[in-house]
Amino acid sequence: MRKIWEPLFMGRQLLLWLVLGGFTGALVGVVVTYFLKLLFWSISVTAHWPLWALGLALPGGGLVTGLLIHYGAPDAAGHGTEAVIRAVHQKAGQINWKVAPIKALATITTIAVGGSAGKEGPSAQIGAAVASFLADVFRFSPDRRRRIVICGIGAGFAAVFGTPVAGAVLGIEVLALGDLWYDMLLPSAASATAAYEVAHLLGLTWNYPQQQAPLPWSFSVVGSMIGLGIAAGLASYVLVLLMEGFHTLSRHLTAERRWWPPLMPFLAGVLLFLLFALVGRVPGGLSLGLLIQALAGHSVGPWMWWWKILFVAITLGLGMSGGIITPLFVIGATLGATLAHPLGLPVADAAAVGMMAVTGAGANAPIAAILMGMEIFGSLLAPEFLLAVIPAFIMIGNHSVYPSQLVRLQKS
Amino acid sequence: MRKIWEPLFMGRQLLLWLVLGGFTGALVGVVVTYFLKLLFWSISVTAHWPLWALGLALPGGGLVTGLLIHYGAPDAAGHGTEAVIRAVHQKAGQINWKVAPIKALATITTIAVGGSAGKEGPSAQIGAAVASFLADVFRFSPDRRRRIVICGIGAGFAAVFGTPVAGAVLGIEVLALGDLWYDMLLPSAASATAAYEVAHLLGLTWNYPQQQAPLPWSFSVVGSMIGLGIAAGLASYVLVLLMEGFHTLSRHLTAERRWWPPLMPFLAGVLLFLLFALVGRVPGGLSLGLLIQALAGHSVGPWMWWWKILFVAITLGLGMSGGIITPLFVIGATLGATLAHPLGLPVADAAAVGMMAVTGAGANAPIAAILMGMEIFGSLLAPEFLLAVIPAFIMIGNHSVYPSQLVRLQKS
Known part of the structure; x- marks a missing residue:
């Protein structure tokens, strides 16, 4: 009878993770929105x-920044995702909650x-910190804690980029390449969608x-797309x-x-x-101006990608x-804009494709990069994303901007 | 030095599989296009x-159909993908090439x-048969044969649906759930894109x-999307x-x-x-008329999904x-159209989301279903696909329309 009634058992799991993921995501959406508002305000000041x-x-x-990190939270060094990946793999998602505010403050200062x-x-x-905090409150098992932390990470990405899928x-992908963790899809989707929605409601655009x-x-x-992908893979590798x-x-x-x-x-x-x-200061900060300039089809300096x-x-x-x-976005978009002319491509398209290719390679997250390209730019360029992201992902080999990423695959 | 020069090694692999995959895909694109033209012609006759x-x-x-399959190629029974999955898992992709023409003929007769x-x-x-034939010609090793056959399968799907990504x-996904085979991404992408392009050039629309x-x-x-996903998962399960x-x-x-x-x-x-x-004969054949009717936002009979x-x-x-x-498409779209009113959704949107949810669940291929939804309908509905496909995928549990699929994951 177990077989026939399997949907019922599945339904309970479904409900549980919809609620847990959705709640976590909503909370993350609120916190991330206010972090971003503070960041944008501080950028406008300087x-x-x-x-x-x-x-x-x-x-x-x-x-x-150095003082904050050295005395406040040594875990917070480098770029944040790396620390989170390490925590999920080595400590079942146990995160020192102090890291989050210190990291946020240090990043605002830096940028x-x-x-x-x-x-x-x-x-x-x-x-991740919000999710880990919830796991403490609800006294989750290590397995469930790890899951909810992955939900929190996905929620953070969804809110910051406005791309829930x-x-x-x-x-999921940055955490364990080669192992897409299908069982994480539902919790992560619930969490990312909730975070995106909440950020949207709070006025983030x-x-x-x-x-x-x-x-x-x-x-x-x-041929041009594959060439752009190869160039993007090499640029990620240089970075x-x-x-x-x-x-x-x-x-x-x-x-x-000493x-x-x-x-x-x-x-x-x-x-x-x-x-x-x-x-000049153009490649400093978030460089969102540079990103938008390239994506809108305006030319950028030919060496801008290298300076970035x-x-x-x-x-x-x-x-x-x-x-x-965000830096991977900018490097990719400026590289694409620069290569558009020799490759015979429209600047805006080459910038969009280059952006996703550098991102897919650098973060070792090709599926997420293709999905993100389709979410941001619509699906008209879907085949182009595919043609460029995957060569880029291959070219970078077993490297990644995230050294703690578990690379469980043979790429070749 | 190996480390620094890794991109060069990767580049050789890249080129090899671009050429192999692209060539296989182009050939598959030609054959599939003529199969489809013959099929559509025979449908127009009857x-x-x-x-x-x-x-x-x-x-x-x-x-x-029965005579063709029983005496011509017993491997060709049931729906074709299943036989191919079995061949890849159990025989390293060794396909009896006779299966392809017999299966094509039997399918044309059936439909x-x-x-x-x-x-x-x-x-x-x-x-798969075209790819296996190429593997024979080039005397590929079992590992390379399996890869090229997976390329051929992806090419077939890309040409038939017009969705390369x-x-x-x-x-990749129908072959091994829970194990996305990142190393198959490049060959498969090259092959699928080539097949899509060739089919397009030959006039397929x-x-x-x-x-x-x-x-x-x-x-x-x-809530409505999740509800639609649950209903879609149950419908796949009933099928x-x-x-x-x-x-x-x-x-x-x-x-x-006997x-x-x-x-x-x-x-x-x-x-x-x-x-x-x-x-009536509406749920017979491919039912593409029914599919388009639902997707265009026209209502269909409330029990049409069940008859299909x-x-x-x-x-x-x-x-x-x-x-x-294709049947999963039709079941999903008609189910979505039927549930649109009680769930308070526009009929066209509910049909599109239902279509992808039933497909993702039935084929155990959630990522492909979400990508396909974005390729076909544009990315405006991306979050909806996510919200419905994943519950559907969970609800069907460890079942699939492909019994030979290797289900390597815990869904719950």
Whole structure:
């Protein structure tokens, strides 16, 4: 009889996780929305500071970030998602709740003064911390705690990007590549949708320029897309190598030369200031202006993608605080815009495809990247996303901006 | 040095599988296109036959189908994808190439006379057979043979539905639930895109009515979507039980009572004719008219989903030939259209969401169903697909229209 009545048993599980996931997501949606509002407000404050003021603010902000992280929550170093991945894999999702506010504050400081980083790492971390807190309150088993924490991460992504489907899948995909955890789909979907809805109700908006028309199909478009994907994979790879390089340098200086750890983000601030003086402040901060410019089909400087890689590697590699996915967006969109002309593609389309390809490769999350492309830009470009994201994902090999990611597959 | 140069190694793999996958897909695209053209032509021939003629044609077509399968290729019984899944899991993708033409012919016979089945099973089987043939020609190793066969299956789906992204993922997902085979993404994507493009160039078109506007979000819409998903999961479950029932009956009669096997599809033809006389021929054949009617927002009969389930269970359970996914589309869309009013949803939206939910549940392929929904209907309904497909996928439990599918996960 068990067989015939299986839908009933399944129905109970369904209800349980709809409620748990939905509740967690709604709570995460509220907290992430206010974090983002605070972040955008702080950016607006510093937006028109002159260069000399940034010369003080950047190293100062770096130092403040360093102090916050070194004394407040050493877990909060680097970009937030990484810490969360480690917690889920090694500690069944046990998160030190203090990490979330400290990380949020450190990220706001980093980005407001011009550090080049993203807003989604702390959002994912806030999501994880809120979920872990709920797991404490309800005294969840380790298995259930891990699940609810993955829900919280997906909710954070969904709220920050305004993409519930991709948010749910991204939460699962960045945690365990090669193992899509089908049993996490329902809780994550409930949680991501709730977070997205709540953020929307609280007035958060997401503006991405829309791509207008599908590309006419031809062998040359197919070849261009694959070429763009390969370039995107290589760009992600360069970012990973550079970030690792700065990180190794930082570890060497603090561990062997006994430098005071908060000096490292201070140093990042000094380096960034010098670069600001050299190439301008456009690749600093979130660079959302740059992203929108490329996606709207306007050309950006031909080396902008490279400057963004360098700025991000310095910011995150030397221990300032922030996420990595918004930077992947910007690197991909500017790379796409730059390659549009030689590849014979419209700038806006190439920027959108490059954005998803760099993201899918860097985060080792190809399905989430394709879904996100379809959610943000509509499905007209779906085949293009597929053609570019997957080569990019292959090219980066077994590397990732998230070193703790469990890579359980053979890509080749 | 291996580490730094990893992109070069990856690049070789990439190129190899782009070429192999693309070539296989292009070939599959050609063959599937001509199969579909022949099928649509044969449907147009019988479209206006009077009921008395169907009274002869249905049992006659059943008998012809039975003879073709019994004497030509016993592997070709049931809906085609199932045979292919078995071949990939148990025989490293070794396919008897004769199965493809016989299956195609049997399916054309079944559907032309009014048997209620789909067009994608044989398409997937053709794709697998073409790929297996190429593997023979190039003397592939078992591992590479299995990969290329999965490519062929994805190509078949992509060409038949006009959805390259979902086709690629569906090929992977129906083969091994719980194990998304990331290493299959590139070959499958190359193959599916090539098949789609070639089919498009050869003049195949796919017309799905477009959903116009996003639904306004509210708790009641969320609840309705989840309710629709649960209903869709239960409907898929009823279909699986009924198909199994007819299949058991058929095995019992042929194995223990020693009935001549081709009599079973003959019997299916007789039963279907009686049902045609009782409720009309609308749920027979591919029922694309019914599908489009529901998706365009017109109401369909309130029990149409049930008649389609019964017709399909008889057709495929008793051994006529055809695919199962087009029927899942029709069952889902008519169920959605019927439930639209009580759930307070627009008919067109409910039909689209119901279609993807029943498909995701029945085929145990939730990601492919969500992607397919986004490819077909645009991404405005993406959150709705998510909210309905996943409950449906949970509700059906560890059942599937494909008994050979390897279900490697805990859903609850």
